[in-house]
Every structure is written in C-alpha cells, then in structure tokens.
Amino acid sequence: xxxxxxxxxxxxxxxxxxxxxxxxxxxxxxxxxxxxxxxxxxxxxxxxxxxxxxxxxxxxxxxxxxxxxxxxxxxxxxxxxxxxxxxxxxxxxxxxxxxxxxxxxxxxxxxxxxxxxxxxxxxxxxxxxxxxxxxxxxxxxxxxxxxxxxxxxxxxxxxxxxxxxxxxxxxxxxxxxxxxxxxxxxxxxxxxxxxxxxxxxxxxxxxxxxxxxxxxxxxxxxxxxxxxxxxxxxxxxxxxxxxxxxxxxxxxxxxxxxxxxxxxxxxxxxxxxxxxxxxxxxxxxxxxxxxxxxxxxxxxxxxxxxxxxxxx
Numbered sequence: 001x002x003x004x005x006x007x008x009x010x011x012x013x014x015x016x017x018x019x020x021x022x023x024x025x026x027x028x029x030x031x032x033x034x035x036x037x038x039x040x041x042x043x044x045x046x047x048x049x050x051x052x053x054x055x056x057x058x059x060x061x062x063x064x065x066x067x068x069x070x071x072x073x074x075x076x077x078x079x080x081x082x083x084x085x086x087x088x089x090x091x092x093x094x095x096x097x098x099x100x101x102x103x104x105x106x107x108x109x110x111x112x113x114x115x116x117x118x119x120x121x122x123x124x125x126x127x128x129x130x131x132x133x134x135x136x137x138x139x140x141x142x143x144x145x146x147x148x149x150x151x152x153x154x155x156x157x158x159x160x161x162x163x164x165x166x167x168x169x170x171x172x173x174x175x176x177x178x179x180x181x182x183x184x185x186x187x188x189x190x191x192x193x194x195x196x197x198x199x200x201x202x203x204x205x206x207x208x209x210x211x212x213x214x215x216x217x218x219x220x221x222x223x224x225x226x227x228x229x230x231x232x233x234x235x236x237x238x239x240x241x242x243x244x245x246x247x248x249x250x251x252x253x254x255x256x257x258x259x260x261x262x263x264x265x266x267x268x269x270x271x272x273x274x275x276x277x278x279x280x281x282x283x284x285x286x287x288x289x290x291x292x293x294x295x296x297x298x299x300x301x302x303x304x305x306x307x308x309x310x311x312x
Contacts, residue, residue, distance in 0.1 A: 001030065002211065003033065005034070005035050007038065008076070009037055010040065012151075013176060014172050014175060018175070042062065065203070066089050075211050076202050076204045077204075078203075080196075081199040082195055086195075091205060092203055092204070095204035098199055100196075100226070101170075101171040102171045103170075104169075104170040104193060105170065106185055108181050109183050109184075115135070120142075123163050125146070125158070125165070129243060130243070130245060131167050134262065137264060140268060151173065154166055169194075170182060170185055192260060192261065199220075225257060226248075226249035226251075227249075228287070229287040232286070232288050233287035236291035236295075243303070244263065245263050247261040248260055255280070256280070258275060259277070259290050260275040263302055272294050274290060
C-alpha cells in the first residue's frame with residue numbers, strides 16, 4: 001500500500017469540494033495514508049469569455065490533470081464525470097465512479113421560481129448546449145444567454161447581469177451548500193441530464209495496480225453500470241462533452257437497465273427522444289443500440305447540420 005497519495009484537482013470551489021471529499025474517504029479508510037491535493041488550472045478555467053462549444057468540447061477540464069498524471073506528478077485526478085470525454089488517454093483509466101448524488105438540472109429563479117412561471121422573453125443563463133436545446137424545445141419563447149464561470153460566479157451573475165433564471169446542476173449546488181437556492185428541479189421529461197451528471201470520476205494510471213486497488217472501495221456498481229451505458233451512447237453519437245444530447249440510465253423495478261436519450265438541434269426545433277431497456281450486464285451495448293436508433297431516426301442529420309458528425 002502507498003504511504004502517500006497526491007490528488008490532482010481544479011481549484012474551483014466545487015472541484016475542491018469533490019477532491020476533499022475523496023481525500024476524506026481515503027483518510028478514513030487508510031488512517032496512515034498521507035493525502036495531498038495539487039491544484040491544476042485547465043484550459044476550461046482559463047477561457048471564460050467564450051461559449052464552451054466554441055473553444056472545443058473535449059477535455060476542457062481534464063487534459064492538464066491527465067498530463068500531470070502521465071508525468072507522475074499526481075496519483076489520481078478527481079473529476080465531475082460529466083466533464084470526462086468518452087475516450088480516456090492511453091495509459092490512463094477511469095478507476096472508480098462514485099455513487100450518483102442527483103442527476104438533475106435546477107432552475108434558480110428567486111422571482112419566478114419555475115420554468116413554467118417564466119414569462120415570454122425571459123432571460124435564462126446556461127453554458128450548456130444540451131440544456132439550451134431542451135429548454136428551447138419546451139419553451140421556444142425564452143431568450144437563452146451564455147453563462148460561464150464557477151457556481152459562485154454564476155449565482156452572482158444571476159443578479160448582476162439581470163437574468164430571470166439560470167440553470168445549474170442540482171448536485172453541484174447541493175455539494176456547495178446552495179441547495180436552498182434551487183427553486184425547481186427540471187423534470188426529466190423536459191430536460192435529460194448530461195452523461196454521468198451527479199457522479200464523480202476518479203482517473204488513475206492504467207498500470208498503477210496499487211492505487212487502483214486502494215480506491216476500489218469508492219466504486220458504486222449501480223452508478224457505474226448506468227455511466228457505461230450513457231458514455232457508450234455519447235461515444236456513438238459524437239464523443240465530446242458539448243453536444244445537444246441528453247441521456248440518463250437507471251435500474252428499473254424489474255432489475256433491467258433503462259436508458260433514455262435525446263438528440264436535439266441547438267435551437268430546440270428538432271428533438272428526437274427514445275428509450276431502450278435490457279440486461280445491465282450489456283450496458284455498453286444498450287447505449288450503442290439506442291444511439292444507433294436515434295441516429296437512424298434523424299439524429300445523424302441534426303448533428304451533421306451543426307458540424308458534430310462527419311458525412312459517412
């Protein structure tokens with residue numbers, strides 16, 4: 001067993017909460033283990049004046065941490081699973097996925113409270129193409145504006161930039177103690193979450209069996225099974241993080257894995273939605289099959305129109 005473990009993390013308050021949470025779990029499990037955090041700035045942290053989709057959707061919040069890990073500077077990296085590209089760099093692996101907290105998207109709107117209560121032309125802030133597309137499908141009368149920054153910054157911009165509402169991940173708000181700011185959790189029949197939303201991913205070197213064994217207790221099997229299906233779906237339709245795609249998988253009462261997904265145009269005018277269920281042991285195949293179905297139903301044309309798929 002290692003005597004010291006260095007965790008790589010971004011320096012935002014949410015990223016630090018996540019890294020400290022994993023560090024506390026490790027310290028409790030291994031009282032003699034020294035755990036240190038190393039703060040690393042990613043390109044997604046540096047470029048705050050442009051929409052995420054315009055600066056490239058793959059690895060914006062992970063690449064620099066992965067470089068440090070491959071160089072041996074850190075032992076593991078803690079990420080929001082929804083920030084993880086579907087392709088992990090050679091030499092690295094997703095060694096553990098934690099239990100999902102809450103996969104939902106939250107409305108934060110002190111004045112109007114709910115999506116339905118927002119007036120026509122209301123100014124709504126989000127940095128996500130996925131949220132933008134699904135919200136506009138449900139409410140084409142809304143004015144969606146780009147909103148970047150960490151959770152604290154976005155909450156401040158709600159007031160300083162005169163937003164009527166902003167959309168944030170429920171899990172992030174709850175982890176930072178801002179759960180009381182949530183005025184509505186958007187129903188999943190209106191807005192499906194991002195891949196892995198609400199779960200944490202712990203990335204490690206593929207050849208570091210000692211570290212993999214030490215962090216294996218953090219793995220939640222149900223969440224991992226769902227994440228495999230969701231990531232398989234995303235990998236089949238594009239592979240990046242910033243796409244107008246939502247997907248959510250969970251076990252049903254009969255013990256089957258149910259996967260539901262949506263592909264939408266950025267303006268929300270076109271939206272395809274479907275679901276697929278099957279044996280949880282075939283999670284990756286379920287995600288792939290659902291992606292194939294939605295692409296065949298017109299999803300391929302939607303994504304090609306916005307340059308996310310090459311003609312084949």
